[in-house]
Amino acid sequence: MRALGYSFETAVADIVDNSIAASARSVDIWFSPFGTIYVAILDDGNGMSADELFEAMRHGTKGPKAGRAQHDLGRFGLGLKTASLSQCRQMTVLTKKNGATHGAEWNLEAVERAEDWALHELEPADIDEVPHSKDLSALAEGTLVVWRELDRALAGESDPVRALQDHIDEARDHMSLVFHRFLEGKSPSLEIRINGDTIRPVDPFLRSCKGGQTLPPEPLQIGDATVTIEAHILPHISKLSASEMALAGGEEGLRRNQGFYVYRNRRLITWGTWFRLARQEEMTKLARVQVDIPNSLDHLWSLDIKKAFAHPPEPVRKGLRQIVSRIADRSKRVYTFRGHRGWAPEIVPAWKRFEGREGKFRYEINRDHQLLQALREEIPDSAGPTLERFIQMLETTFPFDSAYADMASDRKPELDEATDDLADRLLDTAMRMLASLDAQPALRARLLDQLEQIDPFCKHPAVAKKIKEQLQ
Structure with a gap:
């Protein structure tokens, strides 16, 4: 039973499950790493009568196929016992209902001495000695679970104090995630405190962040x-x-x-x-x-x-x-598409993406781009094949692996936005493209009219607009 693979944080969370099932609105968890080391978990949920307490302390009180309330977080009826005894040798439960407080305890040392799994019922004097019993007394109803003799939780630790403090941090991180839907919102259904500090929910979907x-x-x-x-x-x-x-x-x-x-x-x-x-x-x-x-x-x-x-x-x-x-x-x-909003039909891109067979793809430089057309006009016909071979070399040696890794990381590409000569370079680019169409005034006018839809001008619409006004 003690070797079911509970970690410290999952064991604590299992106890909190019981608190939620008991309609608790608040759960206080205390870790005491100094003096007598213990972990105490107190909720303000529905308490138990003496009979209900002893039933809950039995092993396997409800089978996995038994019917459960719609919001019951239990599963096998084992969580309270197995989670606790996976971490400690002395597990004490106090509960208060209808003004009466009852207590019971599993103590593995006593079980070994008696060679009998006998549940110990606490007397009123024993109840008063349990850590945080007074905090339970201050509630109308509730349940307190205390772990002592934490042999499994601190097994092999040369510094038990430091180890328990690490467990505190792990439990806080774990519960902030697994119970985040109970903890979040303006009026959360549950508040969990560790040594008085409220646990803040962690939303794994980052719904409060823009852009999702x-x-x-x-x-x-x-x-x-x-x-x-x-x-x-x-x-x-x-x-x-x-x-x-x-x-x-x-x-x-x-x-x-x-x-x-x-x-x-x-x-x-x-x-x-x-x-x-x-x-x-x-x-x-x-x-x-x-x-x-x-x-x-x-x-x-x-x-x-x-x-x-x-x-x-x-x-x-x-x-x-x-x-x-x-x-x-x-x-x-x-x-x-985070660079710009995809290649919409009205955009003239510098690169084109083609789907191949069996899910393969390739990228090619857009040979219809007017800047490339302008370059062809400026070079002699004999240089045309060399230019085409150069373009093919760029396409076939594109560093896909490096680009993939960079785009999937948090490193941002170095773009043109911050350069001082951006406007001058774009103006020169536009003039070279237009010059290649001097003999075709209609095409020249259409190119200038569509300038803001052509790479790289589409990435800098404000600069492109000024260039259009200057060249018209």
């Missing part, structure tokens, strides 16, 4: 239950502030955390995976898909005891597979 995209929710019917899928495309990292980038997990976090985010009754269960429906790539790292599942589908999702992993059943995978490519394409376009 959210697609309409798509329902997926599985029998009588509904799975809701909502795709999000994060803003390009060049649009994120340093603090927003930190929330996204940094550049490496962006790549690692792309994929599906599976929620069970608003609680995040698993994230950062495509369930083998797609590969994690640099150009898709902005794609994150929210998947909401009800607890009535637990038996299909292979949900584990720790509620830290869920694998979708085949009917759900079919629905997810249909949207994966569409979402990935949107993520890629955030990179591909």
Whole structure:
């Protein structure tokens, strides 16, 4: 039972699940790394009677197939015990209901001495000695869980104080994410405090940041239950502030955390995976898909005891597979077209993209671009083949790998905006293009009229407008 693979933060989160299921509005977590080391978790939810407490302290009080309330975050009826005893040897639970306080305790040392799994009922004097019992007494109702003798949580640590402090930080980061939908909003349904400090929610979809995209929710019917899928495309990292980038997990976090985010009754269960429906790539790292599942589908999702992993059943995978490519394409376009808004039909680009067979593609310099036409007019006919070979060399040696890595990073390309001679260079370019059409006044006039739609002028519309006024 103690070797189920709980980490410290997932064990704490499992206790908070019970608080949410008990309709708690606030949860206080205290870590005491000095003196007698302990962890205490107090909520103001519905307390338990003595019989309810002893039932809750039994192992496997409710099976995974048993019916549950719609918003129940439980799964196997094991979380309170297994999560606690995965970290400590002494687990104490106090609960208050209808003005009466009851207590019970599992102490593994006592179990080993007696060679019997006997649950210890606390007397009133024992209850008063439990850390933060007075905080429970101040509530109308609530439950207090205390871990002592943290042998597993601090196993192999030469500095237990420092190790517990690290666990505090890990638990804060973990709960700010997995419970973010309970913690966020002007009137959050839950407040969690660690040693008095309120945990701030971390939205993995960065919905408060400008430049992101959210697609309409798509329902997926599985029998009588509904799975809701909502795709999000994060803003390009060049649009994120340093603090927003930190929330996204940094550049490496962006790549690692792309994929599906599976929620069970608003609680995040698993994230950062495509369930083998797609590969994690640099150009898709902005794609994150929210998947909401009800607890009535637990038996299909292979949900584990720790509620830290869920694998979708085949009917759900079919629905997810249909949207994966569409979402990935949107993520890629955030990179591909961030220079300007794509190659709209009215834009005359310097480069053209061609689709080949079997999903292959290539880029070619636009041989119809007027600047290239102007160059052909200026050079002798004998130099034409050499110019064409030079253009082909540029096309076939384009550094795709380097460009791919740079565009997928947070490094910004060095563009012309800040150069002092930009206007002069664009003016000279325009004059050379127009000069090649001196013998064709109608084409010359049309080119000048469309100047703002031609690369590179389309990237600098204000400068292009002034050039048009100057040359007309």
